[in-house]
Every structure is written in structure tokens, then in C-alpha cells.
Amino acid sequence: MVEQILPLALALPLLGATTIGLGGLWLPILRKQKYLIGGIASMLVFGAFFLFLAAFLSYKEPSYFAFAWDWIALDPLRIPLRYQVDTLSLWMSLIITGIGALIHLYSIGYMAEEEGSWRYFAFLNLFIFAMLTLVLADSLPLLFLGWEGVGACSYFLIGYWFGEEANARAAQKAFIMNRIGDVGLLAGMIWLYAETGTFDIERLKDYMYGGEVAMGVGLLFFLAATGKSAQLPLYTWLPDAMAGPTPVSALIHAATMVTAGVYLMARMDFLYNLTPETLSIVGAIAITTALLGGLVALAQQDIKKVLAYSTVSQLGFMFAAVSAGAYTAAIFHVFTHAFFKALLFLGSGSLIHATGTQDIRKMGGLRKKMPITGWTFWIGTVAIAGIPPLAGFFSKDEISAAVYTRGTTGEATFYVYWLTLVGVAFLTALYMGRLAWVALEGEYRGEGTPHESPPEMTIPLGVLAVGSIAAGWIGLPPLLGESWIREHWLSQSIKELSVPSLSHGTELFLLCISTIVGLVGLGVAWLLYGRKKAAGDTFFSKHLGRFYTLLSQQLQVDMLYERAFVQPYYILADLAKDVIGPWIGRGIPALVAQMLSRLGEILSRLQVGYTPLYLSYMIAGGLLLLLWVLTG
Amino acid sequence: MFVVVLTIVSLSVCGALALIGGALAVTLRDPIYAVLALVKAMLGLAGIYFLLGAEYVGAIQVIVYAGAILVTFLFVVMLVNLSPEDIPPFPRGIALYGNLILAVAWLLLLSTALSAILEIPAPEQVLLHVEPLPYLYGTLPPLGKALFTAYAFPFELLSVTLLIGIVGASLLVQKRPSS
Amino acid sequence: MKVELLYAVLTLSGGLFSLGLLGLLLRRNLLLAFLAIELMLNAANLNFLAFSRYHNEPTGAIFVLFGICLAAVEAVIGLGLVVRLFRAHEDLGFTKLTALRW
Numbered sequence: 063m064v065e066q067i068l069p070l071a072l073a074l075p076l077l078g079a080t081t082i083g084l085g086g087l088w089l090p091i092l093r094k095q096k097y098l099i100g101g102i103a104s105m106l107v108f109g110a111f112f113l114f115l116a117a118f119l120s121y122k123e124p125s126y127f128a129f130a131w132d133w134i135a136l137d138p139l140r141i142p143l144r145y146q147v148d149t150l151s152l153w154m155s156l157i158i159t160g161i162g163a164l165i166h167l168y169s170i171g172y173m174a175e176e177e178g179s180w181r182y183f184a185f186l187n188l189f190i191f192a193m194l195t196l197v198l199a200d201s202l203p204l205l206f207l208g209w210e211g212v213g214a215c216s217y218f219l220i221g222y223w224f225g226e227e228a229n230a231r232a233a234q235k236a237f238i239m240n241r242i243g244d245v246g247l248l249a250g251m252i253w254l255y256a257e258t259g260t261f262d263i264e265r266l267k268d269y270m271y272g273g274e275v276a277m278g279v280g281l282l283f284f285l286a287a288t289g290k291s292a293q294l295p296l297y298t299w300l301p302d303a304m305a306g307p308t309p310v311s312a313l314i315h316a317a318t319m320v321t322a323g324v325y326l327m328a329r330m331d332f333l334y335n336l337t338p339e340t341l342s343i344v345g346a347i348a349i350t351t352a353l354l355g356g357l358v359a360l361a362q363q364d365i366k367k368v369l370a371y372s373t374v375s376q377l378g379f380m381f382a383a384v385s386a387g388a389y390t391a392a393i394f395h396v397f398t399h400a401f402f403k404a405l406l407f408l409g410s411g412s413l414i415h416a417t418g419t420q421d422i423r424k425m426g427g428l429r430k431k432m433p434i435t436g437w438t439f440w441i442g443t444v445a446i447a448g449i450p451p452l453a454g455f456f457s458k459d460e461i462s463a464a465v466y467t468r469g470t471t472g473e474a475t476f477y478v479y480w481l482t483l484v485g486v487a488f489l490t491a492l493y494m495g496r497l498a499w500v501a502l503e504g505e506y507r508g509e510g511t512p513h514e515s516p517p518e519m520t521i522p523l524g525v526l527a528v529g530s531i532a533a534g535w536i537g538l539p540p541l542l543g544e545s546w547i548r549e550h551w552l553s554q555s556i557k558e559l560s561v562p563s564l565s566h567g568t569e570l571f572l573l574c575i576s577t578i579v580g581l582v583g584l585g586v587a588w589l590l591y592g593r594k595k596a597a598g599d600t601f602f603s604k605h606l607g608r609f610y611t612l613l614s615q616q617l618q619v620d621m622l623y624e625r626a627f628v629q630p631y632y633i634l635a636d637l638a639k640d641v642i643g644p645w646i647g648r649g650i651p652a653l654v655a656q657m658l659s660r661l662g663e664i665l666s667r668l669q670v671g672y673t674p675l676y677l678s679y680m681i682a683g684g685l686l687l688l689l690w691v692l693t694g
Numbered sequence: 695m696f697v698v699v700l701t702i703v704s705l706s707v708c709g710a711l712a713l714i715g716g717a718l719a720v721t722l723r724d725p726i727y728a729v730l731a732l733v734k735a736m737l738g739l740a741g742i743y744f745l746l747g748a749e750y751v752g753a754i755q756v757i758v759y760a761g762a763i764l765v766t767f768l769f770v771v772m773l774v775n776l777s778p779e780d781i782p783p784f785p786r787g788i789a790l791y792g793n794l795i796l797a798v799a800w801l802l803l804l805s806t807a808l809s810a811i812l813e814i815p816a817p818e819q820v821l822l823h824v825e826p827l828p829y830l831y832g833t834l835p836p837l838g839k840a841l842f843t844a845y846a847f848p849f850e851l852l853s854v855t856l857l858i859g860i861v862g863a864s865l866l867v868q869k870r871p872s873s
Numbered sequence: 874m875k876v877e878l879l880y881a882v883l884t885l886s887g888g889l890f891s892l893g894l895l896g897l898l899l900r901r902n903l904l905l906a907f908l909a910i911e912l913m914l915n916a917a918n919l920n921f922l923a924f925s926r927y928h929n930e931p932t933g934a935i936f937v938l939f940g941i942c943l944a945a946v947e948a949v950i951g952l953g954l955v956v957r958l959f960r961a962h963e964d965l966g967f968t969k970l971t972a973l974r975w
Contacts, residue, residue: 671971674789677897677906681796688803692810709885716889716912720896725905732908735889739915742882746926748934751941758941763911763948770952771904774959782901782966793898801891808883836931837938845935852942859946866953 064117064147068127071113071155072145072194078106079188086180093180100170103183107166107190111159117147118156124148124555126200133204141261146200150555153393153547154197154325157400158318162190164522165313168408171519172309172415182222182307189215193318197325201261202251205326209247209290212319213240219314220306232305239299243289247326250282267332276336283330284344287323291377294351298619300374304366308411311366316373316407317400324380324396328389328556335387335559342475345385345465349482352378354617356489360496361602361613364420365410368497371616372446373403375486379461382483386476387559388464390545390552395461397547398453398533402445405526409439412519413501416512422497427506431513434520436502438527443498445530447491448580456534458487459576460548463539466572467561484579491583496598499591541569705745711738724778725771729764736760750834882923890916903958903965907951914944 082099085092092099129143166186173179192211199205214237221233255261257279258269287293292300303315314320327334327344334341355375362368376399383392412435413428414420429436445452448459462483469476506512514520537545540563564572590598603610612618668679715735722728736759743752784790841849889912896909918937925933955965962969 673903673906673967673970674785674898674901678793678796681800681894681898685796685799685803688800688807692803692807705881709881712885713888713892716892719912720892720900720905720909725902728905728908732912735912736915739889739919742885742919743922746882746922748922748926748937751922751934751937754938754941758945759915763945766948766952767904767908767911770955773956774904774965776902776904776965780902780964780966781905782968784899785901790899793895797891797894797898800894801887804887804890808887837934840931840935841938848939852939855946856942859949863949863953866950867956 064121064125065127067113067117068145068147068198071110071117071159072191072198074106074110074113075187075190075194078103079184079191082180082187083184086184093178096174096176096179097170099180099183100166100173103187104163104166104170106187107159107163110190110194111156111163114152114155114159118152121147121149121152128200138259141201141203143204144200144262145195145198145204146264147198148555149551150325150328150393151197153397153552155194157397158190158193158197161317161400161404161526162186162193162313164525165309165317165404165408168312168411168519168522169307169309171516172411173307174516178222182219185215185218185222186310186313189219189314189319193322196322200263202254202263202266203261205263205329206244206247206251209286209322210244212314212322213237213244213290216240216303216314216319219310220303222306222310229305232299232302236299236303239296240289243286243296246282246285246289250279250286253279253282263329271333271336273337276333277340280330280333280337280340281343283326283333284323284340284347287326287381288347289323290326291320291323291381292351292374293323293377293381294347294354297351297355297374298623301367301370301616304364304370308366308407308414311370312404312407312411315370316403320373320377321380321396321400324377324384324392327381327384328393331389331556331558334384335557338387338473338559341385341387341559342473344381345476345479348378348381348385349479349486350378351375352382352486353482353489356486356493358613358616359493360489361599361610362616363423363614365413365422365425365497365501366407366420367616368422368493369403369406369410372406372490372493375490376403376446378486379458379483382479383461383464385479386461386464386468387561388461389556389558390548391457391460391464393552393556394537394547395457398445398457398530401453401526401529401533402442405438405442405523405530406446408519408523408526409435409442412515412523413439413512415515415519417508418510419508422501424508425501425506426504426508427502428512429502431506431511432515434514434523438523439502440498441527441530443494444584447494447584448487448576449491449584450577451531451534453530453532453534455576455580456537456539459539459573460537460545462487462576463564463569463572464561466568467564470564471561484575487576488579488583491580492587495584495587496591499587503592539569539573541566541573701745705742708738708741708745711735712742713738723781723783725776725781726768729767729771732767733760733764736764750837879923879927882919886916886919886923889913889919901967903967903970904955906967907955911944911948914940 082103086099125147127145127147131143132140133143134141166183169179169182169186173182176182189212192208192215194208196205196208196212199208217233217237220236221230224230224233251261253275254266257271257275258266260266260269289296300315300320304311306315334344352375355371355373355378359368359371359375362371376395380392380395380399383389383395410420412432413425416428416432416435417425419425429440441452445454448455450456462480465476465480465483469480537547539545587598590601606613712735715731715733715738718731719728719735722731736755740752740755740760743749743755785793893909893911893913893916896912897906900906900909918940921933921937921940925931925937958970959965964970
């Protein structure tokens with residue numbers, strides 16, 4: 063059943079991408095049919111979603127689908143075009159197509175006034191296809207194809223409004239930062255192949271790895287993940303990626319593509335389970351990223367920047383789960399995060415659409431003017447803040463429980479990680495509360511009169527809001543029941559690092575901490591921003607001083623990178639221009655040319671324009687040839 | 695016995711004709727005489743072709759080579775009004791001896807090459823014995839059959855080449871209005 | 874009785890070729906050098922026919938036919954060039970035809 067559904071489900075978005083892309087390119091008359099284009103694109107992704115849903119309902123065991131021909135056939139290296147459906151890849155596919163379909167629908171309204179929306183929808187469909195290839199790939203090269211495909215689509219869509227140089231630069235930045243990470247993926251892939259002689263993920267699982275290989279490849283893959291999933295030190299592209307249209311930010315830079323790194327590490331669980339040291343490194347980076355994202359998000363005035371740093375921070379949560387060996391918790395958080403972060407981004411898109419600005423200081427009071435957007439945004443805020451029984455609470459709690467459990471096994475650093483995570487959870491509630499109160503409550507401070515968005519934008523908001531409320535219920539903590547996603551679904555594909563289970567008392571304690579931290583965070587946000595009408599920023603800048611200014615300047619990481627990497631590169635380029643170019647680049651060729659020219663002058667004495675002499679040369683040449691044939 | 699002697703004698707005569715004709719063709723100063731000497735050499739060669747049993751090729755040699763190509767040479771000689779006074783003498787000194795050495799070296803190498811070829815075991819049937827020739831060897835029917843079956847494509851290519859030759863020659867010699 | 878005459882024919886062919894070669898090297902006139910080339914071509918043809926007969930199969934004869942056709946093409950182009958050159962230089966001596974000198 064599944065293997066019949068899969069090719070069709072894969073083909074639909076690709077069909078949409080090619081039809082819309084080529085149609086828009088060759089038949090300019092079609093470009094004006096915006097509802098037709100958006101409708102086709104959305105229908106195809108919805109179709110793919112329902113096909114995956116059918117596959118999900120009839121799922122029994124992992125199955126494969128392979129094309130009749132190989133992608134690369136160079137004996138002994140054979141890379142088939144083979145897709146694998148197991149619980150993990152199917153789950154990711156459901157998230158991608160489900161959220162993707164809603165965002166397609168939303169985009170119809172959001173991009174209604176755009177001239178080039180055919181380009182937008184073609185790339186969006188192509189992105190869905192590439193992302194599906196990434197998660198369904200059975201071999202690493204095919205995964206890499208999808209990995210690069212989503213990177214390319216991300217580049218195209220960030221730079222969608224390429225007329226402005228800043229957008230084009232943001233796209234290039236995202237592309238280049240991702241390339242740095244991709245080197246890691248490629249190198250890890252090649253290392254694995256050199257070690258095992260195969261690229262098939264299923265066969266890689268059975269191999270006995272040495273500690274060095276597992277650690278080296280694991281770290282290389284983590285480097286790839288830091289690029290794609292915006293972790294330190296490669297995260298700087300994600301805030302800039304907000305230059306793209308807001309639905310793109312929702313789909314690619316919040317819900318799906320940036321979770322590819324988490325997926326990769328969950329897929330490679332067998333490598334990470336071998337070397338807990340690798341996981342400790344992952345944990346340190348993840349925790350630092352989460353903290354940094356949360357802090358910076360607190361000081362941003364651009365609504366999309368806040369959400370971007372929030373995404374960075376939440377991705378840190380996911381990697382923290384990975385570092386605890388709790389890959390299902392990471393995927394679970396990918397799932398819930400996809401709902402509420404997509405909801406928040408789409409909601410912010412709706413606000414931006416209505417007010418024409420991204421600055422939250424020019425918003426305010428929008429809940430009354432745009433009730434659906436306002437209320438759903440609030441639902442997303444509460445969900446991400448981790449208030450039970452909304453989605454974010456369950457996944458975050460599972461993560462902090464997993465990290466705490468690793469601490470109980472004797473790795474004391476994980477207690478530090480856990481404590482930091484609790485702090486970041488507080489920060490999350492605080493900055494999200496700040497965002498919601500400043501943007502949605504109080505008096506309207508902008509220009510014009512904002513109106514509620516059209517139904518094609520509000521319907522996805524409603525659906526995502528329902529998801530943000532309910533998505534967590536499939537992963538209940540052991541105290542409240544049974545985690546379906548962990549016990550019955552993902553455990554079929556993922557092998558977690560085995561850790562002892564917690565006592566009920568500890569678990570209750572952790573649950574309470576999570577809830578209290580979320581509530582306190584929202585409470586502080588209300589004190590600072592809700593009650594005193596956006597006075598919180600002055601409070602912070604008064605008490606934190608220069609640190610707050612630094613936070614609002616995004617810690618000046620870009621400048622740091624500029625000084626540390628770009629400037630030396632320029633110096634190197636100047637060196638090449640001034641030294642290597644003239645001396646080696648031009649000097650040596652000039653010398654060679656001069657020598658050849660001298661040789662030519664000598665040889666030209668032989669060429670006097672007297673035909674009999676040429677005939678003699680010819681015959682002597684023939685003689686030499688004959689001699690060569692005879693002696694050879 | 696008579697046939698053998700006759701063959702040897704005719705072969706010697708034709709060979710001598712060809713050699714003398716060739717020698718005259720490269721030495722005579724009067725270009726018309728030189729061309730006519732080459733015609734004589736061609737006729738001698740045609741005789742040898744006949745004796746080798748290649749009757750059709752011999753006929754073509756007479757008609758095309760002696761009859762057409764060399765006559766064209768004669769036309770050109772007369773067209774450019776080439777007289778014996780226009781022909782420079784043979785070179786002397788280093789040019790002469792150097793070229794002679796080259797030619798002798800060629801001859802030596804060629805004969806080595808040929809003897810090397812002849813050391814390859816020959817097939818059973820031997821050339822130029824004076825027994826009756828195999829049926830119709832070298833006459834039109836087997837040649838035509840081969841030309842239009844196994845060698846049909848080269849044959850067609852050759853006709854294209856001839857066409858190119860015609861077009862090229864007429865382009866080369868036409869008088870352009872001087873601008 | 875059998876008479877091996879392949880050697881005789883090959884020697885004849887070699888002699889003709891050498892004569893042609895000498896003519897090509899020593900003649901100082903374009904047209905006559907061309908004549909020598911024709912002689913060399915015929916020597917080669919004779920070789921083909923001799924071996925064709927030796928192996929008793931017509932491929933060599935066909936090759937000679939093709940060779941004669943190509944000789945015709947070559948002659949027609951070559952003579953066209955000769956005429957053209959004569960029109961340009963009023964002379965066919967190699968001492969005058971030095972336009973290719975650098």
C-alpha cells in the first residue's frame with residue numbers, strides 16, 4: 063500500500079513546481095492567474111498530505127520504493143534512487159506536507175498583490191519536494207540532494223524580493239553559511255563510505271564503528287546540522303533570512319527546513335549512541351544557542367526578528383534533547399514547534415500585512431481590530447511559553463526531563479544544561495509575552511486602520527491554533543499516561559540512548575517547575591509590558607545598561623564575523639592581487655611566453671618560404687615516421 | 695612453357711616502359727615531353743595491370759589516367775605557356791646531394807618494410823603463376839558486386855568528393871572581375 | 874611450374890616511387906613537381922594490385938579504383954591552383970612562389 067502511495071505523493075509537489083515554474087516562464091499570460099497558480103500549488107500539497115495520511119493510517123512496517131534505474135552506477139559504487147518509509151520519515155513527511163499545505167493556502171492571500179507569485183509558488187512546491195526527498199531518502203547522497211535542494215529553495219525564497227540589495231545579500235548569506243555546514247555533511251558522508259563501503263542508511267546501521275569514526279562523523283554531521291538548523295556558530299543567517307516573505311519564514315525557517323539538522327541526527331542515532339562525548343559537545347552548543355537566542359529575542363523590536371531568535375532558541379531545545387540521547391523528544395518538539403511557530407509566523411505575517419510595518423512599537427491594540435489573528439497569536443504565545451495543556455508544555459517538559467535524567471546517570475554537566483534550559487524556558491515565556499502584549503494589546507500606535515485578513519489566511523491560522531493546543535497530547539509524560547509518539551510510533555525507527563526512568567516524585571517536580579517557570583515568565587511579561595503599557599524596555603535598558611544595547615544589536619556577532627573572517631579574507635585577496643597575481647600569476651607565464659617566442663624566432667629561420675625546402679622537410683618527416691613504424 | 699616465357703617477356707617490356715617513362719618524366723626539361731613520357735609510363739603500368747589479371751583497373755588506368763588526367767596536364771602546360779626555358783635546371787651542391795641521400799634512405803626503408811611484409815607467411819595460392827586465373831578475377835562482375843555491396847558507402851562518398859572537386863576547380867579558375 | 878614474380882613487381886613499384894620522389898625533390902617547377910607526385914601515386918597503386926593478386930581478393934583492386942578517382946580530384950584541384958597561381962605570379966618556378974615566406 064505504502065509503496066504505491068509514495069511515488070505519487072512525491073510526484074505531486076514536483077509536478078506543481080515544474081508546471082508552475084515552466085508555465086510562468088513560457089506563458090506570461092498565466093502569471094496573472096494568481097488564484098489559479100496558488101490554488102494548484104496548494105491543492106497538490108494538500109493531495110500529497112492526504113496521501114501521506116493514508117500511508118500513515120495503513121502503516122504496518124518499513125517499506126521501500128525504488129526507481130528502476132540507479133542514480134549513480136559506477137561499480138562498486140551504486141547509489142539507487144531509493145526512498146524509505148519508516149515511522150520517522152513518515153512522521154516528518156506528515157509535518158512537511160501538512161504544515162506546508164496550510165502555508166500554501168495562507169500564501170494565496172498573502173501574495174495576492176505580488177506580480178511574480180508564480181515564481182514564489184513554484185519554489186515553494188519545489189521546496190516541499192526537496193524536503194520530502196531529504197527525509198525519505200534511503201541513502202546519504204540522496205539525502206544530500208534533498209539537503210542541497212532545500213538550501214537552494216531557501217536561497218531563492220529569501221531573495222524573493224531581490225530588487226533590494228539587502229534581501230539578495232541575506233539570501234547569499236544564508237546560502238554561504240549553509241555551505242560551510244554542508245562541507246561537514248559531505249565530509250562525514252565520504253568518511254562513512256571509506257569506512258563501510260556503503261551509503262545505505264539501513265546497512266550503515268549494522269556496521270561496527272570504532273569510537274574515532276563515530277565521533278568524527280558525528281561531529282561532522284553536527285556541523286552540517288549547525289548550518290542548516292541555525293546553531294552556534296553558524297546561526298547568523300537565520301535572523302537575516304527574515305528578508306523573505308513571511309510564509310516562507312514560517313514554512314522553511316521555522317517549521318521544516320531548519321529542523322533538518324535534528325532529523326539528520328535522529329536518523330544517525332546509531333552513531334551518536336556510541337559516543338556520549340559527542341553528545342556532550344552537542345549539548346553545550348545547543349544550550350548556549352538556546353540561551354543566546356532567548357536573550358537576543360528579548361531586545362528586538364522587529365516582530366520577525368523576535369520570532370527568528372525564538373526559533374534559534376527552540377532549535378537549541380531540540381538539540382539539547384538530542385544531546386540527552388532523547389531523539390524522540392527532539393522530533394516531538396519539532397512536531398509541536400512546527401505548529402505553534404508556524405502559527406506565530408503566519409500571525410505575524412497577518413499583522414504585517416495589515417499594518418505595513420514589522421516594528422512592534424508601531425503596532426499595539428491589534429487584537430481588537432483583528433480578532434482571529436489576535437486570539438490565535440495569543441494561543442501560539444501560550445503554547446510556546448509552555449503552559450499546560452498546550453502543545454509546547456509537553457515537548458519542552460519531555461526535553462527537560464530527558465536532560466535531567468542524563469544528569470542523574472552521573473554526567474553532572476547535564477544538571478547545568480537542565481538549569482539553563484529552565485532559564486531559557488522562563489526567557490521564552492517572557493519575550494513571547496512581551497511580543498504579544500506590545501503588539502496586540504494597548505492602543506494602536508501605527509498609521510491607517512488595520513483590517514482582519516481574508517479567509518484564506520485566517521483559516522490556516524485557526525487550524526494551526528487547534529494544532530498548537532492539541533498537538534502535545536500524543537506525547538503525555540509517564541505520570542499522566544502513555545506517550546503514544548514515543549512508545550508506539552517513533553520507537554520503531556529510533557533507538558534512544560538508554561537511561562534509567564525517573565521516579566514519580568522527581569517527575570512531578572519537573573512538571574511543576576516547567577509549569578511554574580512558564581507562568582512566571584508570562585507574569586513578569588504582564589508586569590513589565592501588560593500593566594505598565596510597554597514600559598519594560600526602559601526598565602531593561604536602565605538595569606542592564608550596555609548589555610541590553612548589545613542584545614538589541616544582536617550581540618554584534620555579524621561584526622565579529624566580519625572582523626574575524628571577512629576582513630582576513632579581504633587581506634588574503636589583496637595579497638593575491640598584489641603579490642601572487644603580478645609575480646606568480648603574470649610573471650611565470652610571461653617568462654614562458656618569452657622563452658617560447660625566442661624558440662619561435664630560432665625555428666622561423668627554418669621557414670624561408672622556399673617550397674622545395676618544405677618538400678624536403680616533409681619527406682624527411684615521412685622518413686622518420688617510417689623509421690618509427692619499422693623500429694617500433 | 696610458351697605462356698610462361700610470354701608472360702615474363704611482356705612483364706619485362708611493360709616494366710621497362712614504365713621505368714623509362716618515369717625516369718624521362720622527372721628529367722626532361724621540356725614539360726610537354728615530360729608529360730608525354732609520363733603517359734608512356736602509365737601505359738606500361740596498365741599493361742602490368744592486365745598481366746596481373748586486373749583487366750578493369752587496367753582499362754581505367756588507360757582511359758582515366760593516360761586519357762583524361764594527363765591530357766588535362768597537357769592542357770595546363772599549354773595554357774600557362776610553359777616552355778623549356780622556363781624550367782630551372784636541377785640544383786647542385788648541397789641541395790642535390792642532400793635530396794639524393796633522402797631519396798636513397800627512403801628506398802632503403804621501403805624495401806625493408808616490404809621485406810618485412812613478405813616475411814609474413816603467404817597464403818597458399820601464389821601470385822603470378824601461369825596457371826589459368828580464377829574465374830573472372832579482376833574483371834567487372836566481381837568488382838561491381840563488391841563496389842555496390844560492401845563498398846557502397848565509400849563509393850557514394852567518392853562521388854561526393856568528385857562533386858566537391860568539380861565545384862572547387864571551377865571556383866578556383868574562374869576570373870573575378872577586378873575590383 | 875610456378876614463377877614467383879611478386880618480388881619483381883614490388884621492385885618495379887619501388888623504383889617508380891623513388892623516381893617520383895627524386896623528381897619531387899629536384900624539380901624546381903610547380904607543375905613538374907606535381908607530375909612527379911602522380912608517378913608516386915601510381916607506384917603505390919601498383920603495390921596494391923600486386924598484393925591484391927597475391928591474396929587473390931578484389932579489395933586491393935577496388936582500392937586502386939578509388940585511388941584513381943581521388944587522383945582525378947587531386948589533379949583537377951591541383952591544376953586549378955596551378956592556373957590560379959600562374960595568373961597571380963606569371964611564373965611557376967619555386968624561386969618566385971614565395972608568398973608564404975614569413
